[in-house]
Amino acid sequence: MESRLPRFARNDERFASARTVRTNVMNHGNNQRHIKVLLAKPGLDGHDQGAKIVARAMMDAGFEVIYTGLRQTPEAVARMSLEEDVDVIALSSMAGSHLPFCRKLKPLLEADGLTDKLWLIGGNLPALDHQALRELGFRGIFPTGSKLDAIVDFIREQVK
């Protein structure tokens, strides 16, 4: 949990705040597949307590987590997902702009050939938006109240 490898700051000038942190690739000594997750904070929302909790849960589960920090554009999320060759693209959204963001992100991920990756979203996601998110390609939807183990288990199940 102590590793700290900030790198990867090729965002556009104004949103160059992003620094990712790559966690230790923990070898748990079992046959579980190595899973690599990009965990992003989309848009302008600054509420990152939930994202950081989920990042820690994923790290504890042995996943390699690349946490982006705040204020990621759709372009930055797509680029990092491609360049880091992740298995899972996960977003944490608390301030209500998940639909407009995901509508912009979807074609970018498609253009980069990332449709075979597992797309997840968690946070403050009203039930009436879940169908729209599913149609946009998000297979995992984890609204507030979801359990950490449910997220981890879902990823293990889906990433084969």
Add this chain to the structure above:
Amino acid sequence: MNDRARQGTKPETKQATKPEIKPVVNESGIEVKPLYTPEDVERSGGYKLVGLPGEYPFTRGIHRLMYRKQPWTMRQYAGFGNPHETNQRFKYLIANGQTGLNVAFDLPTQIGLDSDDPQAEGEIGRVGMSVDTLRDFELAFDGIDLDQITVSLTINGAAAILIAMYLAMAEKRGYDVKKLRGTAQNDILKEFIGRGTWIFPVEPSIRLVGDTIEYCAEHAPKYSPVSVCGYHIRESGATPAQEMAYAFCIAKAYADEVLKRGLSIDEFAGRLSYNFNIFGNIFEQVCKFRAGRSLWAKIMKEEYGAEAPGSMWLRMIAAGGGGGLTFEQPELNIVRGAYYALISALSGTQTMALCSYDEAYTIPTEYSARISLRTMQILIEEMGLTETVDPLAGSYYVETMTNQMRDKMVEIMAETDAQGGIVKLVSEGIVQAKVSAQAYQMQRDIESGAFPKVGVNRYRNDQDEEHPVEFHAYQEEDARRQIENLERVRAERDAQDVARCLAQVGVDARAGANVMPAIVAAVKAYASVGEITRELVQVYGRYREPIRF
């Protein structure tokens, strides 16, 4: 601790053979005993800091008569869409008995983007009111008497600009800015820890806070330019003792910045205020505030040499406790809100803002905001909470815990200083990592049931599918109108004047001068939030988030 706890029991009784009672330790790490006696108070430091309300060290309250003279200010957080809609909501709340305003801004405004910025798309007016220029403030506060209703601006990264705008708007409407009251949140260090609406790097950000305090001390001496927020640090995972200790460290960092400019502590400390969280154990919270009041007074008096009592006052807004509310069974949050208001009243807060029951879902409706308001009004009108000052004083438990909470805060502040100080720890992401690790552990404890939460890990209603919450729909039309208004202002204003004013902001920032006079001139010329921010970014640069786990 255990030995001490056992001293109160009689060793010769049969108690030793009975199963031991489960030890209880509060969130701040202090053991809670089943019974407190006068010896506990003595052992924890006695009654010497209890004193009287309105007198140093102010443990019992900053005013002599507290609510007997005037109940707390009721200041529900409100704002959404464009300034016109927000103005309507303000008037609704005032008509329902609210006595202060607490303005929510949308995210583009909070991080210094104009509504027509591509990054603002989909975010305009979503979580608060959208503000581009002085025109928006004129609309938002139209018809509201700023002498009768004090206004608090929940703004941080862009606070210098929005404070300037508020003062300019009031002046334009004929108010004497020298007498104008009000508050801005303007606590950037806590934004780096939680909440995240930073813009500039740490060092110039602190300088900007200093600029606003220095400017207000001279030009708007009744205005509170900073409300230091333990609140969001607590939301990010801090314990109640850490919440207050870190807030004091942060307030000291701002005070140090202003002192460097040659002001005396009594010229500005009286306008520093605080914003604290309330969720958790009732007694731990009440004692946190009682302890904090005397500790802050002592810091101001002994470390900073303050002489004016007002400089030693821990003035605060409390009653919000988002971290304690639940997404599950949201109607239970009405009950929690009532307890939070009760705790705040028992704690001697100056102002209350309750989280409405639907805030885990959406921005509050008129209906939910009114319930919050009525909750506070019931306490004032029906429950006798305004009649007697600091009614819990003298309780062996409360006085012991107050002493212990104070010791705990002192310990955390000393530890923070020993590690290089709050500015360094925040700059390097160390505080963030610490509270985030605690938040993770808390989440695990809630999920395992080790930390009880009704409706979540106790008494769940899994068959309830529909939650009684009304969502606030995002209005694309409002966003479009906001952009049109900005374009209209840009077309109507004196472009040369704006350019000149903006250039001056840059010149002053480069020279390291106080940028407030130039920002005030720029907002009066209808320069926008985004334009002024860009000038400052060219000089200061942008913050880069240190991510650490």
